[in-house]
Amino acid sequence: MATVLITGASRGIGRELADQYAADGWEVIPTCRDPAGAGMNDAVKLDVTNSEDVCDLAMYLKDRPIDVLINNAGVIGQRDSAIGTIDYALWEEVFRVNTLAPIRVAEAVVENVAASDCKKMVFVSSIMGSIASNGGGHYLYRSTKAALNAAMVSLSLELSLRGVICVSMHPGWVRTDMGGPTAAVAVPDSASGIRRVVQRLSSTDNGRFFDYTGDEIPW
Numbered sequence: 001m002a003t004v005l006i007t008g009a010s011r012g013i014g015r016e017l018a019d020q021y022a023a024d025g026w027e028v029i030p031t032c033r034d035p036a037g038a039g040m041n042d043a044v045k046l047d048v049t050n051s052e053d054v055c056d057l058a059m060y061l062k063d064r065p066i067d068v069l070i071n072n073a074g075v076i077g078q079r080d081s082a083i084g085t086i087d088y089a090l091w092e093e094v095f096r097v098n099t100l101a102p103i104r105v106a107e108a109v110v111e112n113v114a115a116s117d118c119k120k121m122v123f124v125s126s127i128m129g130s131i132a133s134n135g136g137g138h139y140l141y142r143s144t145k146a147a148l149n150a151a152m153v154s155l156s157l158e159l160s161l162r163g164v165i166c167v168s169m170h171p172g173w174v175r176t177d178m179g180g181p182t183a184a185v186a187v188p189d190s191a192s193g194i195r196r197v198v199q200r201l202s203s204t205d206n207g208r209f210f211d212y213t214g215d216e217i218p219w
């Protein structure tokens with residue numbers, strides 16, 4: 001039976017991914033900041049920015065194989081940033097969550113993923129991190145997801161020798177707390193699309209950027 005580890009599984013896309021994989025018979029390791037608060041007592045406590053939590057996760061897993069790591073946790077930060085209004089302290093925090101943390105988590109579980117059958121790492125990014133399609137504004141969110149994409153490519157090259165496949169994934173504009181009620185895509189459709197794309201990933205996809213329908217996104 002395959003195993004998936006998901007960060008930010010308390011709500012939104014992460015929670016739905018956890019539910020769908022479980023319904024499909026996968027072993028799911030959901031992680032979140034506050035398992036009791038999220039009503040997920042089976043989840044592993046993981047604030048992705050907390051290095052102790054990340055070390056504890058690695059110790060908890062020991063040598064358990066992880067077929068698919070989904071680095072899903074993320075924050076939007078400041079929605080209406082513009083020159084003169086930028087919150088630099090918040091920008092640093094958004095970098096910690098959206099950029100540094102997914103790489104730190106990947107680093108912590110790399111042996112578990114490399115020891116699995118599927119060997120896949122998914123970095124939930126955003127089309128808003130695409131420099132090619134930048135429509136302006138959102139300095140914090142766009143830059144942290146663009147940087148995540150760059151780091152993902154470095155990781156994909158480093159881990160390709162071990163057969164690990166890394167991709168960035170845009171989940172669509174999704175009706176979650178982050179996406180808001182007018183977003184185009186329902187949470188179950190985003191999650192099922194992500195799962196379909198992940199299932200089909202092969203070594204030729206390593207280091208690429210896809211959306212939840214499988215279309216490739218320009219950097």
Ligand SMILES: NC(=O)c1ccc[n+]([C@@H]2O[C@H](COP(=O)([O-])OP(=O)(O)OC[C@H]3O[C@@H](n4cnc5c(N)ncnc54)[C@H](OP(=O)(O)O)[C@@H]3O)[C@@H](O)[C@H]2O)c1
Pocket residue numbers: 007008009010011012013014032033034046047048049072073074075076097124125126127170171172173174175176177178179180183
């Ligand atoms: N919704 C969209 O339209 C959209 C579009 C493009 C990309 N994305 C990306 O998709 C991913 C999921 O977004 P979503 O729409 O499901 O957002 P959401 O409903 O706001 O959920 C965000 C999740 O991230 C978790 N999280 C935030 N900071 C964390 C931390 N320090 N440690 C651990 N978990 C943390 C939250 O946990 P708590 O409950 O503890 O806060 C929550 O589970 C994000 O990476 C986001 O950037 C979303």
